[in-house]
Amino acid sequence: MSKLKGVCLGAGYFSQFQYEAWTRIPEVEIVACCNRTQEKAQVVADKFGIASAYGWDQLEEMFDTEKPDFVDIITPPETHLEVVKLAAKKGIAIICQKPLAPTLEESEEIVTTAREAGVPFLVHENWRWQPWYREIKKQMEAGAIGDLYSIAVRMRMGDGWPKDAYMARQPFFRDYPRLLIYETGVHFLDTFRYLGGEVSSVYARLQQRNPDIKGEDAGQVVIGFESGGTAILDGSRYNESEAEDPRYTFGTVRVDGSKGHIELNFDGSLTLKKLGEAPEKINYKNERINFAGDCVYNLQRHFTDCMLAGQPFESTGEDYLKTIKLVEACYNSANTNQVVTIQ
Numbered sequence: 001m002s003k004l005k006g007v008c009l010g011a012g013y014f015s016q017f018q019y020e021a022w023t024r025i026p027e028v029e030i031v032a033c034c035n036r037t038q039e040k041a042q043v044v045a046d047k048f049g050i051a052s053a054y055g056w057d058q059l060e061e062m063f064d065t066e067k068p069d070f071v072d073i074i075t076p077p078e079t080h081l082e083v084v085k086l087a088a089k090k091g092i093a094i095i096c097q098k099p100l101a102p103t104l105e106e107s108e109e110i111v112t113t114a115r116e117a118g119v120p121f122l123v124h125e126n127w128r129w130q131p132w133y134r135e136i137k138k139q140m141e142a143g144a145i146g147d148l149y150s151i152a153v154r155m156r157m158g159d160g161w162p163k164d165a166y167m168a169r170q171p172f173f174r175d176y177p178r179l180l181i182y183e184t185g186v187h188f189l190d191t192f193r194y195l196g197g198e199v200s201s202v203y204a205r206l207q208q209r210n211p212d213i214k215g216e217d218a219g220q221v222v223i224g225f226e227s228g229g230t231a232i233l234d235g236s237r238y239n240e241s242e243a244e245d246p247r248y249t250f251g252t253v254r255v256d257g258s259k260g261h262i263e264l265n266f267d268g269s270l271t272l273k274k275l276g277e278a279p280e281k282i283n284y285k286n287e288r289i290n291f292a293g294d295c296v297y298n299l300q301r302h303f304t305d306c307m308l309a310g311q312p313f314e315s316t317g318e319d320y321l322k323t324i325k326l327v328e329a330c331y332n333s334a335n336t337n338q339v340v341t342i343q
Contacts, residue, residue: 003029004307007066008050009059009083010074011040013169014097017290018074018124019048021297027304032066034059036075059083063090070095070120070307076172077101084110088117095303097124099182100317100324107324111317122303122313123320126291127187128194129298132264135284136255137195144272145257148196151231153188155251158240160210160217165237179215180206181330185235187250189330190315190323192223192231195255198322200226202329203339209238221330241266248292268293 006028008019022030030050035041038055045053054062063071063086070093073083077099087094094114100107100123114121127133140148159165166173173179181189181204193199201224206216218236225231241251243266253264260274262282270282290296299315306313329340 003027004069004304005066006030006070006072007032007034007062007068008044008072008074009034009079010097011035011037011044012074014291015044015074017296018072018300019044019050021290021294021300022072023048024297025300025304027308028300030072031068032062034062060086063087063092068092070303072124073097074124081106081110081113084113084121088113088119091117091119093120093307095122095124095300098186098320100320104321104324104328107321111321114317120307120313121317122299122306123315123317124299125187125190125315125320125323126295126299127191128315129295129302130249131284131286131293131295131298132249132253132268132270133191133194134298135270135282135286136253136262136264139262139272139282140195140255140257144259144274145255145261146259147257148225148227148229149256149258150229150254151192151195152254152256153231153233153235153251154253155184155188155233155235156239156241157184157237157246157250159246160213160237161239163212165210165213173215174213176213176215178331179213180217180219180235180237181221181327182215184237185219185221185233185330186323186327188233188235189221189223189326190320192225192233193323193326196223196225196227196229196231198226199326199342200224201339201341202326202333204330204333205337206330206334209236216334219330219334223326248288250292 032052034054036056041053072095203222206219217238221233223231255262263271268286273279333340
């Protein structure tokens, strides 16, 4: 069977996880990569055994020469619309990193562009593909904790308090006018939807604790589900946690239901406690591979399987716009100090 031919755009910090994951999917061959500076693209190509490297001014040339089945966009949000328009015009399937775009309007234009061109479009939202969330969802669907009452997330990254915060890994974070919810909290908002269903209300309080950055770096968000349940995100990139590796699970989680609760610990372990019974460890596959339990691979495996089978993706553009609208609701709520109703 012939392989799916892919090209990747970007050579920044996070791109390494996506390039590495593609090397473990035998049905895919990444035939070229592209970056704003061709020299950095060549470094990536040499590291991951990719045949060709292009500069940003050669983007259309790359599409025409390589004739890929898909493009994996791993570049900053402000570049996404340009690439999506070009790829869609050429009939190329698209994976696009989050944040999808700087604004809701531009995000909607991206989704509309792909839909009207009829090209497959997947948002690279890997949080819900972390193995602990897949297992929690499995346990919930099996009725282990009954009806959902609440989800509580406590996240303390501890990478945002120094004067030179984010410079070593993702320096552009410092200039984001919106940071915690736009870049990081969006993951949890999408995961809340994955676990609890659609949202009816949002209330948020956001803070900027490091004066040397532009956006908010801490906040509390209360989500009301249509089902009647609640989710709470208590997040900070400023304060530290006691975790040996805060970037593994990115926090602790407790999910309460009518029959008991499930807890996620810093090491990825899960505990099920049914009402009136002793707690028990949930045994499931949980490995320290690539990023956050190998969630990047899990998402890219899903993309590949759906492409080969002609099946729809889990995180379609239309579905992800619901998550982006929750991001906007958080900022609206924080600005007005009011509960925002989701239509």
